[in-house]
Amino acid sequence: MPLQAGRPLTSGISLRTWLGLLRRREAQLVLAILAVFALSSALHHTFASASNISFILADSVATMIVAVGQTIVVLARGIDLSVSPVLGIAAIGVGFPAQDSNLNIWLALLFVLLIGIGLGSFNGFLVAVVGIPPIITTLATLTIYGGLQFIFTSGQEVVNIPNTYGQLGNANMLPGIPWVIVIGAAVVGLAHFFLTKTVAGRAIYAIGNNADASFRAGIPVRRVLFATYVICGGLAGLAGLIYLCHVGSADATTGSDTNVNLMSIAAALIGGTTLLGGRGGPLGAALGAVFLSEALQAMISFRIDPIWEPAGVGALILIAVVSDRKGAPARQLFRQAFRRPAGAPR
Amino acid sequence: MSLPASSVPAANPAASSADRRGRAVRAGRQETVWVVALVALLAGLLAYFVLAVPNFRALGASGVLGLSEQFLDIGVIALGEALVIFAGEIDLSTGAMSSLAGIVMATLWQQGLNIWLATVLALVVAGLGGLMNGVLVTRFSINSLLVTLGTQFIFSSVATAVGGNTPPYNFPKSFVTLAGTGTIGPVPNQLVTFAVIAVVMWLLMGRSRYGRGLVLIGYNRAAARYTGVNVERTLLGAFVACGLLAGVAGIFVSGYYNAARDDIGDSLLLPAITVVVLGGVDIFGGKGRMSGVIIAAFLLGFLTQGLLIRGDSSLTATMVTGIVLVLCLVLKIGLDRRAGVHLKELVQRRFSARRAPLAGGP
Numbered sequence: 001m002p003l004q005a006g007r008p009l010t011s012g013i014s015l016r017t018w019l020g021l022l023r024r025r026e027a028q029l030v031l032a033i034l035a036v037f038a039l040s041s042a043l044h045h046t047f048a049s050a051s052n053i054s055f056i057l058a059d060s061v062a063t064m065i066v067a068v069g070q071t072i073v074v075l076a077r078g079i080d081l082s083v084s085p086v087l088g089i090a091a092i093g094v095g096f097p098a099q100d101s102n103l104n105i106w107l108a109l110l111f112v113l114l115i116g117i118g119l120g121s122f123n124g125f126l127v128a129v130v131g132i133p134p135i136i137t138t139l140a141t142l143t144i145y146g147g148l149q150f151i152f153t154s155g156q157e158v159v160n161i162p163n164t165y166g167q168l169g170n171a172n173m174l175p176g177i178p179w180v181i182v183i184g185a186a187v188v189g190l191a192h193f194f195l196t197k198t199v200a201g202r203a204i205y206a207i208g209n210n211a212d213a214s215f216r217a218g219i220p221v222r223r224v225l226f227a228t229y230v231i232c233g234g235l236a237g238l239a240g241l242i243y244l245c246h247v248g249s250a251d252a253t254t255g256s257d258t259n260v261n262l263m264s265i266a267a268a269l270i271g272g273t274t275l276l277g278g279r280g281g282p283l284g285a286a287l288g289a290v291f292l293s294e295a296l297q298a299m300i301s302f303r304i305d306p307i308w309e310p311a312g313v314g315a316l317i318l319i320a321v322v323s324d325r326k327g328a329p330a331r332q333l334f335r336q337a338f339r340r341p342a343g344a345p346r
Numbered sequence: 347m348s349l350p351a352s353s354v355p356a357a358n359p360a361a362s363s364a365d366r367r368g369r370a371v372r373a374g375r376q377e378t379v380w381v382v383a384l385v386a387l388l389a390g391l392l393a394y395f396v397l398a399v400p401n402f403r404a405l406g407a408s409g410v411l412g413l414s415e416q417f418l419d420i421g422v423i424a425l426g427e428a429l430v431i432f433a434g435e436i437d438l439s440t441g442a443m444s445s446l447a448g449i450v451m452a453t454l455w456q457q458g459l460n461i462w463l464a465t466v467l468a469l470v471v472a473g474l475g476g477l478m479n480g481v482l483v484t485r486f487s488i489n490s491l492l493v494t495l496g497t498q499f500i501f502s503s504v505a506t507a508v509g510g511n512t513p514p515y516n517f518p519k520s521f522v523t524l525a526g527t528g529t530i531g532p533v534p535n536q537l538v539t540f541a542v543i544a545v546v547m548w549l550l551m552g553r554s555r556y557g558r559g560l561v562l563i564g565y566n567r568a569a570a571r572y573t574g575v576n577v578e579r580t581l582l583g584a585f586v587a588c589g590l591l592a593g594v595a596g597i598f599v600s601g602y603y604n605a606a607r608d609d610i611g612d613s614l615l616l617p618a619i620t621v622v623v624l625g626g627v628d629i630f631g632g633k634g635r636m637s638g639v640i641i642a643a644f645l646l647g648f649l650t651q652g653l654l655i656r657g658d659s660s661l662t663a664t665m666v667t668g669i670v671l672v673l674c675l676v677l678k679i680g681l682d683r684r685a686g687v688h689l690k691e692l693v694q695r696r697f698s699a700r701r702a703p704l705a706g707g708p
Binding site for chain 1: 436506619679
């Protein structure tokens, strides 16, 4: 299955190819994003404005970057539930020096990466070296990092960031294209290149498909697993800086208040990555993040009470998962669901 | 720590049945060691708090028993969560389910229904929520992590929507006494309820055909099916029980605070899973003891409450919970290694395609 990612997309344009393309989750998501966009624009005249589009995209970047890291971990059959406090610690870790002593933004970038990599390595150590299951490891580090974030904040909050930060978060690089979108696109592009074109990236897919076989094929399984958590931590740290710049504030609940953990997993799943590992990719995760952000804006435009947002996200996860049956049509799925189980294993 | 035969079929074809039996015996002994260690830890912890923390000592015996009202909600959820985890599945929707049950109970009561009838109906709703999870997992064969991740969002939205801006509070006194803060002598009512549920769960897992089937499903699903365990129905039962107990926890919290809120359950899920894992249940199913989970509920609860009484902030207490969890697992994995499972093998197994053999079958 992972070879799919390298399949040429454009050669031999027959109807069959086009229909085959529609089987890909990325294509389905693009259609879904366009459909929601068309519907919202038709019913709400300001929805299609350039500023709204740019807002939707820019708003999704922090989630997108975390989701890319989450995808890399999930591809190797792991999960990282500690991304939200990592994002939070990174945001306040540079937020305070930026607010108090105007920390240089390049230094800030270095710091958030170091924070993320450090916290990610601890996850990676526990998972790959000690051998604690990922969901338990990151559940534990979620509480530990959450406590650290609270202690570091000591009741203060970052409310006033220097201009350079605010510009990075909200100003345009080219007319109509904010900096954050460029950064998000760069991260997604690099991750895609890493996962599809490098040996280490392919090893991640291999481990997610069958760690045992990968080990026997000579892949240093534990080292690669360790690396996935380090990368995920680093990206969560980077997302912390983006969040700080884009939103302009940070406190003890940053990251957990916007449910970064679950949103990043949701974006990855909606993007076609399966929790069983080995299938999916960062392009889908990025589209998933955009779709979530767009859906939220659409809900606001339609004046749907925002309390239904979580239910919408939950339903999307279920739809994404149910429809991901390697192309099994819905009819077959329902027949299977309501058939009496036979004696033999599925 | 014996190996599910199907997970690494070619790894050790020469292993004799005696060898395998030896491993099974060792695994059972290790589970016992774990439970004994938990009891010792609990005793040591209480001794420490009594000796070193004057405020804790000042509570007296009834005060210490009364502390349990602060954490039994987590314990009840953990008992249900344990059932699901024994079978190698997981339920992330329990916290949201607790909120929903509390809100449903309170809203029905506000609409003029008898409070006890409202409670029963709320528990029915919780059971139905569990049924929904179970149907999605067994009938559509979707990974339970995904299903419950999705339904968690849905339950919590519904709770918010039903509860409205000012969820009901100030329930009848009889309800608050029985479900919340009342006591029988020095023993809180909640503790009595918890004890009853815990004994039922302990008998269920240790002494009933159903419980053994559930553990077998977690240990080796294909083998369970061939042994005649009705895998779908057994799993469905576990999810329903898990939802139901999450509902009971929601009623506990509502009774204790004499108010229902749509977010009361949010902070219960992670500690509950921590309790289950601390209790020695393998997160991939098939191993562990219900008695361990019951003791772990008290261990974690008294640890948190003791730290709070000592004057630590609640987040420090939560952080210590996480650290304890990690240390326990490191210790447990060390024990596994002593029992002859090499770390490399262990790590490989953690990440190997555990459920893949199901697809083929013999």
